[in-house]
Amino acid sequence: MESGHQEITMPATQADEYQEIAWGVQKFGEKFTPFYINRPNVGPKQVKFKTLYSGVCHTDLHKVKGHFGPGNVYPYVPGHEILGEVTEIGEGVTKFKVGDHVGVGCFVDSCMECEQCEEDYENYCDKGVTETYDHVKKFGRVLGNKDMRTWGGYSGSNVVHEHFCLTIPKDLPVENAAPILCAGITMYDPLQNHGFTTGKSRTVGIVAIGGLGTMGIKIAKALGHTVVAISTTSAKEQLAKDKGATHFVASKDPESIKAMANSCHIILNTVAANHDINTYMPLLKKGGVIVQIGAAPAPHSISQIPLMFNRQSIAGSLVGGIKNTQEILDFCAKHQIWPDAQMIKFDQIDWAFEQLETNNKDGIRFVIDVQASIAAG
Amino acid sequence: MESGHQEITMPATQADEYQEIAWGVQKFGEKFTPFYINRPNVGPKQVKFKTLYSGVCHTDLHKVKGHFGPGNVYPYVPGHEILGEVTEIGEGVTKFKVGDHVGVGCFVDSCMECEQCEEDYENYCDKGVTETYDHVKKFGRVLGNKDMRTWGGYSGSNVVHEHFCLTIPKDLPVENAAPILCAGITMYDPLQNHGFTTGKSRTVGIVAIGGLGTMGIKIAKALGHTVVAISTTSAKEQLAKDKGATHFVASKDPESIKAMANSCHIILNTVAANHDINTYMPLLKKGGVIVQIGAAPAPHSISQIPLMFNRQSIAGSLVGGIKNTQEILDFCAKHQIWPDAQMIKFDQIDWAFEQLETNNKDGIRFVIDVQASIAAG
Numbered sequence: 001m002e003s004g005h006q007e008i009t010m011p012a013t014q015a016d017e018y019q020e021i022a023w024g025v026q027k028f029g030e031k032f033t034p035f036y037i038n039r040p041n042v043g044p045k046q047v048k049f050k051t052l053y054s055g056v057c058h059t060d061l062h063k064v065k066g067h068f069g070p071g072n073v074y075p076y077v078p079g080h081e082i083l084g085e086v087t088e089i090g091e092g093v094t095k096f097k098v099g100d101h102v103g104v105g106c107f108v109d110s111c112m113e114c115e116q117c118e119e120d121y122e123n124y125c126d127k128g129v130t131e132t133y134d135h136v137k138k139f140g141r142v143l144g145n146k147d148m149r150t151w152g153g154y155s156g157s158n159v160v161h162e163h164f165c166l167t168i169p170k171d172l173p174v175e176n177a178a179p180i181l182c183a184g185i186t187m188y189d190p191l192q193n194h195g196f197t198t199g200k201s202r203t204v205g206i207v208a209i210g211g212l213g214t215m216g217i218k219i220a221k222a223l224g225h226t227v228v229a230i231s232t233t234s235a236k237e238q239l240a241k242d243k244g245a246t247h248f249v250a251s252k253d254p255e256s257i258k259a260m261a262n263s264c265h266i267i268l269n270t271v272a273a274n275h276d277i278n279t280y281m282p283l284l285k286k287g288g289v290i291v292q293i294g295a296a297p298a299p300h301s302i303s304q305i306p307l308m309f310n311r312q313s314i315a316g317s318l319v320g321g322i323k324n325t326q327e328i329l330d331f332c333a334k335h336q337i338w339p340d341a342q343m344i345k346f347d348q349i350d351w352a353f354e355q356l357e358t359n360n361k362d363g364i365r366f367v368i369d370v371q372a373s374i375a376a377g
Numbered sequence: 378m379e380s381g382h383q384e385i386t387m388p389a390t391q392a393d394e395y396q397e398i399a400w401g402v403q404k405f406g407e408k409f410t411p412f413y414i415n416r417p418n419v420g421p422k423q424v425k426f427k428t429l430y431s432g433v434c435h436t437d438l439h440k441v442k443g444h445f446g447p448g449n450v451y452p453y454v455p456g457h458e459i460l461g462e463v464t465e466i467g468e469g470v471t472k473f474k475v476g477d478h479v480g481v482g483c484f485v486d487s488c489m490e491c492e493q494c495e496e497d498y499e500n501y502c503d504k505g506v507t508e509t510y511d512h513v514k515k516f517g518r519v520l521g522n523k524d525m526r527t528w529g530g531y532s533g534s535n536v537v538h539e540h541f542c543l544t545i546p547k548d549l550p551v552e553n554a555a556p557i558l559c560a561g562i563t564m565y566d567p568l569q570n571h572g573f574t575t576g577k578s579r580t581v582g583i584v585a586i587g588g589l590g591t592m593g594i595k596i597a598k599a600l601g602h603t604v605v606a607i608s609t610t611s612a613k614e615q616l617a618k619d620k621g622a623t624h625f626v627a628s629k630d631p632e633s634i635k636a637m638a639n640s641c642h643i644i645l646n647t648v649a650a651n652h653d654i655n656t657y658m659p660l661l662k663k664g665g666v667i668v669q670i671g672a673a674p675a676p677h678s679i680s681q682i683p684l685m686f687n688r689q690s691i692a693g694s695l696v697g698g699i700k701n702t703q704e705i706l707d708f709c710a711k712h713q714i715w716p717d718a719q720m721i722k723f724d725q726i727d728w729a730f731e732q733l734e735t736n737n738k739d740g741i742r743f744v745i746d747v748q749a750s751i752a753a754g
Binding site for chain 1: 492493496498501503570639654662663664666669670672673674676677678679680681682683684685686687688689690691692693694695
């Protein structure tokens, strides 16, 4: 296949599987359509749930469209911000009972034996985490046809090992909880790892005020920090301040950078396109860290002398483990914060992708109302 | 002056000063000679000491020779690993009494008010720390002629505010303690800041097996960690293992890198010349940090994608504050470790610089025996 991707024929449903509706892309480059996939029947330690909501992440767009390179397998069903209601539990399940709200994020299995897994960083599993969609089933906790890859959350139901299922607190609105499973943990995890979830109030910079950025502002503020929102121009100043930012920097304006120079203890940089990290370094305090969160392919030119003289760090972060994901869900429930979500139905997925591709001016997360989509048939 | 440096005439000794012998460079580009400098008399909170030993740091060489750019003032007296015996104390001094062993490291004053100073990072003072030599007296704790810069430790005595004086534990050999004040703290501080002075045994990589590297090996081993020594070729393998390294990587050999891939939780990179940081990144575990310690001027090309997927960081570090310096002195006394030192007299300083400039093959720290130098007169 010219694109470097692979197309397969959906196999017959096995004896240990059932059929389920999904919305995905049948062949590389095509639009979304509904079709049937096979899901595994419930086994020991497995949790089956009816999907209520499925968030639409910018990464879904990148992956479905093959932006990260060749190797996709089509039909392709994305979705890794999944919110459901438990309908059946397997033998030995202790975390859930039928009727509970349950969440599944970016991955559904990992080796559970390596140093990363043991330290609750399943997302960095040394043997390679099994992502929620388009990933090979390696470790045995995703049941059903072993030759098929994982299918994502744009689908009517799912069956996942309970370790990889999150408990959704009762006082979180289920339609808004879905994006916490990716956007929320993505912004919380670096704050947790770099010591910003305990201790005194500090100053947190957030670069790019989209879906990740607005959620970052809310979390950092709820943690008691002062937030500096950073965007190329002042177009998003009001939005950022409405979400809780105290200060705003228009990064294309040297005077604006200068006004907030040496102010941030940490900067969460969510820019997902190529950029020059040195634009933001002057905003960092001595002892500060800038965490790169977006998948920017072009390398940065970084001088180590200012890193040394200012005791600064450049770090990377990619979602988070199950423990921290549960922590941010509980934190969001306690502080009554969540991503701004706009409900869509399955026939609006292509339209939502277009919005994400142009400019997410309102910092909104699109969320598929799965049951309404099924009802709309 | 063509070099961009400045030459001054030594002013007359003020009423609040005394004359002291020093070894320094009279004019840019000249060799070391003895000459007299003015030191301040003891004031409140000040500690006067007779210099016993003064370590010779690679930075002394860089600075005296103007490698860090223009702006030096000559006559120039370097030295920031100073070990002395207290001979007089000013009013209000509580940390020292006459006869105590005292140490002074890389700086002798800071603002004592900024966030960095308040958090025991005087070395990163927001207003700019006053270094032990060739620095403007800004904050009032270095007495004497305000128009003169600070003079370093290659000198018969010194007077320093007690906050910037370290207590030398009784069971540290004084001739070896001097280099702990720079080489020791330089290697200890990043281990402390990144969480390697408590908790379980991990794997520490040390790049470049010179004066800093060998001290780093000893400290990391005494902290209970496994040490991976990293050098361009296998020439220093035996030296590194003699100092306590368990593993050795010859970084010019891809097979040697491969054999220890993903092994290090932290890498302390002491290479002080231009280099490619990406040589060492494959040695880093997921979640690991590489700390750049040497002043390498050329920038690095760094891709953020592997930083993200591996939750890795690139950090910088430059000596350490008073609190951590005292901590490493006490730690070295407790574990009976210290830099390997070779005593020299003042007439061997130029020779010692030559050794440092070529290749410090034995990882030895040269230390001036100051009282023997005075006696040799």
